[in-house]
């Protein structure tokens with residue numbers, strides 16, 4: 722009995738020395754990496770580092786942009802640094818790869834005394850732009866739709882939008898034709914008996930806000946015509962009045 726009483730104080734002292742780390746809060750670091758492909762040559766990686774100490778969480782974001790090779794090299798270096806700093810055991814790493822999607826949507830407004838209204842949406846994924854237009858209030862039948870050169874729908878007849886967008890100085894024609902075509906020559910679509918029409922169109926010859934003037938749609942306009950594009954008359958297919966207009970702006 723006497724022996725036990727003597728031992729107790731010694732045990733307590735040992736504990737205050739070696740159990741100090743018990744009370745010390747550990748910091749966990751959680752890293753998530755999100756890679757987005759902007760186009761074939763450009764990748765953007767967002768590295769989010771979360772530091773968790775007890776209930777406290779702080780977050781740090783770092784953006785790395787460059788060619789896929791450059792980004793991967795930088796990410797590897799960064800990951801090595803973190804592992805050295807905190808030890809593999811405490812690092813939880815998530816990696817997610819996704820594609821950057823750009824989306825723009827505009828209202829198509831009636832022109833030339835028509836009732837033609839609707840929406841046009843552009844989506845860019847992986848260097849390819851898709852247009853989707855829905856129009857109501859058209860006369861039933863075939864209508865032309867083009868990209869015109871200026872995002873200016875201010876005039877009543879829509880002529881403020883200028884002529885067909887033709888950054889490559891080619892002839893008006895069928896999209897993809899060997900004899901040339903405007904980068905705005907989308908073509909025709911049909912409105913049903915209720916006056917509704919829709920068209921989808923995809924191409925890698927367009928972009929939304931890139932540096933290539935021969936591809937960039939920003940600053941141009943979408944025009945829907947009263948008539949059909951004959952796909953041969955110069956300079957614009959003899960498609961008649963401009964019945965709906967939308968500026969493509971960022």
Ligand SMILES: [Cu+2]
Pocket residue numbers: 865866867868869885944945946957960
């Ligand atoms: Cu046109």
Ligand SMILES: [Zn+2]
Pocket residue numbers: 867885892893894903905906956957958
């Ligand atoms: Zn044209």
